[in-house]
Amino acid sequence: MYPAIRSFCAAFLLSASIATNAQESKYPATPLASKHFAYPTGIPYQADTDPNLVRGSQTGYNLCNSTTEGPNSLCQTSFLCAIDDFCLWAPINPNSTIADTEGEEVAWCTKPGRGTRIFPPGALQGVQFTRTPDYVQVVGFVDQTLINLRPDDSGGELDPHGADLRGNPLGGLVYSTAWSGDNNTYTQVLEWHNFMGGGQFCFKACDPLGPNAPQFCAHNYDRIGCSYNAPSNAQNGTFESCMGDSQDYPGIYTGTDGVVSTYSQPPESLGVISSMPYDPKVPPSSNCVQYTSAQLYSALGTATATASGTETSLTSTQPGTSTSGSQTKSGASAGASQTGTTSGAGRVGVSTVLGVLGFALVAVFWCRAEIFLF
Missing domain, CATH: 1.10.287 (Helix Hairpins)
Structure with a gap:
């Protein structure tokens, strides 16, 4: 014995x-921002394959198609191509906050056909798309309750890093045709940031071949929002596509004395940031073409919004397979954010x-x- x-x-x-x-x-063996997948042929079912780490498994999936598209999609492959072709990261279930769901956001998009959720009619209320030498970005206004955010949520940042280098959301991938030459070939964007909340959004995708992509798409200023990370002339009710100059790197500014300084964001433990040492400088834009919402997003008129007050299952299935019998989300074990910022594990x-x-x-x-x- x-x-x-x-x-x-x-x-x-x-x-x-x-x-x-x-x-x-x-930390994962390979950080999310260092993983390369060709679209569409090289997309894995899930980009994050480290379920034994602190935050557990990736919530959704990256291999998306017609069988996953719709109001219950858990697709975590996003796009930023043009004013009529972009996505934003937002929660799975209604009445959520970014801080509590940062690791599990899904893609909400303007264009059907990629297996994602589609923006409900009326969600987008003003959009400015800008193409610069170093990045493309979309900034605008949104009825965030239509994409499952609480009306009072001031939001936070999503990016491919996070405190544990697995990204927020975990495994979230971004692609763009902005650097293809033919507007038809997709390039994986390794450096990006997306701020959501307060009825506004900004999503910037930096040129993967650009030498300063990490600086333009900085992820360490998650508490100071779109005005400082993606300054623009976006206006509520206006839809326009522009050319523009590249901004100063987020956090880098020139004082009234002409001295170039770097802003250091204080830790959250010190409370709300009530003042800033500089005002954001909006880079010049040109060749702006304005549209109506109907011209850009006619496909959204037939989209079905997520039913208010319902929850989507968090049990992922391979595209094309049945989801019957899936277990719904348990708030304590679904990879919720640890702090009020969107950079924590x-x-x-x-x-x-x-x-x-x-x-x-x-x-x-x-x-x-x-x-x-x-």
């Missing part, structure tokens, strides 16, 4: 050690973890005692 006990305990302690090391590991289900840890500790002490006694 004693050898059997020793064998069991040795195996258990080894597996416990492996599991503990896996849970303590925070998510919290896990506390009660579940404590229960597992309690069992594990009892088993470890028992096994060590058994090994010592026998």
Whole structure:
């Protein structure tokens, strides 16, 4: 009997050690911003394949098609191509906040055909698309309740990094035709940021071949919003596409004395940012062409909005397979944000973890005692 006990305990302690090391590991083997996938032929089912890390598994999927398109889509492959062809990251379920769902946002888009959710009619209330030498960006106004955000949510930032380098959302991919030459070939965007909340949005995709993409699409100013990260002349009620100069890098500014300085964002623990040492400088734009919403988004008139007050299942399935019997979201274990910012890694289900840890500790002490006694 004693050898059997020793064998069991040795195996258990080894597996416990492996599991503990896996849970303590925070970073993936390859950061999301360093993963390359050709669109559409090289898209994996999920870009994030590290379910044993702190935030668990990627919520949705990247391999999207006609079987996944619609108000319940969990597609996490996004696009930023033109004023009539872009997506925004927003929550899966109604009445959500960015802070609580940053790791699991899905793509809401203007253009059907890619397997995503489509903006409900009336969601987009003003849009300015700008093409610059270093990036393309879309800035505008949105009825955020129509894309599942609480009306009072001031929001936050989504980007391909996050505190654990897995991105927010986890596994979120972005593509653009802006640098294809034929407006038909998709390039993966490795550096981007998308601010959502307060009835506004901005989404910038930086040229993957540009030498300064990480600087233009900085992800360390998540608390100062669109005005400083993507300054523009966007106006509510106006829809226009422009050419423009590149902005100063976010956080870099020239003072009244002519000295160039770098702004350091204070930690959230110090409270609300009530003042800034500089005003954002809006870069010049030109060749702006205005449109009506109907001209740009006629396809949205037939889209079906997500039913208010309903929740979408978070159990991912391969495109084309049945979702019957899927389990709905559990708020404590769905990868929710740990803090009010959108750059932190998510919290896990506390009660579940404590229960597992309690069992594990009892088993470890028992096994060590058994090994010592026998």
